[in-house]
Amino acid sequence: MTHFKRISIFVLALICALPAFSQLYASKPRFKALVYYSDTAESAHVEFAEQAIDYFRHLSWGEGFILDQTTSLAGYTYDKLKEYTMIIAINASPGAGGERALFEKYMENGGGWLGFHAAAYNDANTGWPWYVKFLGGGVFYCNNWPPQPALLDVDTDASPVTRSLPSQFVAAESEWYQWKPSPRQNPDVEVLVSLSSRNYPFGIKDIVTGGDFPVVWRNKNYRMVYLNFGHGDREFLDPTQNLLVVNAFRYVASLDPSGDPFQ
Numbered sequence: 172m173t174h175f176k177r178i179s180i181f182v183l184a185l186i187c188a189l190p191a192f193s194q195l196y197a198s199k200p201r202f203k204a205l206v207y208y209s210d211t212a213e214s215a216h217v218e219f220a221e222q223a224i225d226y227f228r229h230l231s232w233g234e235g236f237i238l239d240q241t242t243s244l245a246g247y248t249y250d251k252l253k254e255y256t257m258i259i260a261i262n263a264s265p266g267a268g269g270e271r272a273l274f275e276k277y278m279e280n281g282g283g284w285l286g287f288h289a290a291a292y293n294d295a296n297t298g299w300p301w302y303v304k305f306l307g308g309g310v311f312y313c314n315n316w317p318p319q320p321a322l323l324d325v326d327t328d329a330s331p332v333t334r335s336l337p338s339q340f341v342a343a344e345s346e347w348y349q350w351k352p353s354p355r356q357n358p359d360v361e362v363l364v365s366l367s368s369r370n371y372p373f374g375i376k377d378i379v380t381g382g383d384f385p386v387v388w389r390n391k392n393y394r395m396v397y398l399n400f401g402h403g404d405r406e407f408l409d410p411t412q413n414l415l416v417v418n419a420f421r422y423v424a425s426l427d428p429s430g431d432p433f434q
């Protein structure tokens with residue numbers, strides 16, 4: 172056998188040992204995601220929504236997934252909504268009437284939700300106990316002001332959402348919400364990232380002086396992850412925070428009851 176032939180056989184064997192590209196490259200979109208946002212909220216929440224939509228559009232390059240967007244769930248039937256592997260709720264939550272019932276049905280039957288910032292806002296006037304339960308039981312308690320960066324603690328490296336993150340990082344500037352009771356007290360909640368107590372006193376005009384401050388968590392009874400940041404137009408400046416967004420998005424999609432779209 173010539174030297175050339177031996178090299179050719181070696182290269183051929185090497186190629187055969189590699190996974191087929193067809194297993195790695197999607198030939199069609201893997202799933203559909205629906206951005207649900209508000210264009211009538213306070214301007215800083217709309218600015219975040221616009222930037223987040225742009226960020227998720229970039230993630231959909233190559234049509235890895237289909238990204239649709241809406242400012243209202245009113246025009247959706249359950250059958251239409253369940254075509255989406257997840258709703259990306261950006262500073263928006265279902266309004267009165269049919270939207271709430273539709274969202275409950277969607278989530279109670281395996282729907283996915285990736286929520287940002289004011290999507291989880293609720294207080295004494297919200298009047299939707301199911302939503303409070305869905306979010307882990309916390310009601311808005313206080314926030315820092317003005318928006319600022321924050322040192323975050325990663326609570327666990329055992330979750331696909333956090334395992335590629337450092338144990339601490341400084342997140343981009345945001346308005347941060349604290350909740351009472353803390354969702355951490357709920358045994359159904361897994362807290363993934365928290366505001367470090369080393370930030371206290373936290374704020375310039377409105378100052379948070381202490382307390383438990385989860386910022387990313389999931390309710391294990393639902394296919395959901397909540398991320399508390401989402402205020403203003405300077406949120407997508409930190410690559411670690413951006414990686415957290417990608418991880419959380421991918422995690423929610425991966426748990427689709429019809430199968431992991433990335434497999």
Ligand code: ZN
Nearest residue numbers: 216346401402
């Ligand atoms: Zn805000």
